[in-house]
Amino acid sequence: xxxxxxxxxxxxxxxxxxxxxxxxxxxxxxxxxxxxxxxxxxxxxxxxxxxxxxxxxxxxxxxxxxxxxxxxxxxxxxxxxxxxxxxxxxxxxxxxxxxxxxxxxxxxxxxxxxxxxxxxxxxxxxxxxxxxxxxxxxxxxxxxxxxxxxxxxxxxxxxxxxxxxxxxxx
Numbered sequence: 325x326x327x328x329x330x331x332x333x334x335x336x337x338x339x340x341x342x343x344x345x346x347x348x349x350x351x352x353x354x355x356x357x358x359x360x361x362x363x364x365x366x367x368x369x370x371x372x373x374x375x376x377x378x379x380x381x382x383x384x385x386x387x388x389x390x391x392x393x394x395x396x397x398x399x400x401x402x403x404x405x406x407x408x409x410x411x412x413x414x415x416x417x418x419x420x421x422x423x424x425x426x427x428x429x430x431x432x433x434x435x436x437x438x439x440x441x442x443x444x445x446x447x448x449x450x451x452x453x454x455x456x457x458x459x460x461x462x463x464x465x466x467x468x469x470x471x472x473x474x475x476x477x478x479x480x481x482x483x484x485x486x487x488x489x490x491x492x493x494x
Contacts, residue, residue, distance in 0.1 A: 350379065351379070351475065354375055354378040354379050355375065357378055358371055358374050358375040358378060359371075361374060362374055368479055369399065369402060369403075369479065372403075372456065372477065372479065373402075373403065373406060376406075376407060376453070376454060377406070379453070379454075381407070381453035381454050382407060382408055382453060383407065383408045383409075383410065383450065383451065383452045383453050384403050384407045384408070384409050384410070384452060384453065384454055384455075384456060385409075385410050385411075385412070385447035385450060385452035385454070385455040385456070385474065386399055386400055386403070386409060386410070386411040386412070386455070386456045386458060387411075387412055387414070387440075387443040387444075387447060387455060387456070387457050387458065387460070387468060387472075388411065388412075388413060388414065388457075388458035388459055389413075389414045389438070389458065389459035389460055389461065389482055390413050390414050390415050390436075390438075391459060391482070392458055392459030392480065392482065392488065393413065395458055395459065395480060396411055396413070396458050396459070397411070399456065399458060399479060403456075410446075410447060410450045410452060412442075412443045412446045412447060413443075414438040414439060414440070414443060414460070414461075414464065415436040415437065415438060415439060416439050416442045416443060416446065417439050417442045418436070419436070419437045419439055419442075420434045420435065420436055420437055421434070421435045421436070421437045422434055423437070424437050438460075438461055438464045440460070440464040440465070440467040440468035440471070441467065441468075441471055443468055444467075444468050444471035444472045444473075445471070447472060447474065448471075448472065448473045448474075451474075452474050453474060453475075454474055454475050454476070454477065455472055455474050455475070455476040455477075456476070456477060456478075456479050457469075457476055457477070457478045457479065458478075458479050458480045459480050459481065459482040459488065460481075460482060461482055462482070465478070465481075
């Protein structure tokens with residue numbers, strides 16, 4: 325059910341926006357500026373490049389799923405033209421699911437585990453300005469988001485059924 329009643333008055337919200345801390349204010353201004361400059365003429369990756377440039381960001385972290393490695397690598401290659409880029413795959417550090425006492429997709433054998441805590445730790449250590457999430461498993465994205473220190477955006481979600489194009493469901 326869509327919620328249409330705002331818990332704050334319009335005046336309270338306008339005041340809140342107009343008294344944001346400087347970092348959040350810059351995010352707000354650059355987001356509106358990026359939309360205005362690229363409206364319907366740029367894809368998400370191009371918008372990201374413009375936004376990061378406007379923000380003065382130099383270091384971008386990319387956290388990607390091993391199943392979408394080719395996309396992670398392509399995003400890295402594109403962004404590396406203009407930024408210092410650090411990419412980290414979900415199975416970094418070589419942890420297996422039995423070590424975490426979690427359910428495997430298939431019984432028997434050993435499956436590598438996704439490691440959103442490790443991905444966040446690595447990118448936090450690199451002190452990146454922004455993180456781009458690419459194809460995380462459901463839940464792993466939430467764990468990652470709770471542990472990353474930098475602002476983060478999603479460029480692609482994992483949707484195995486619809487070949488990572490969730491909107492095709494509708």
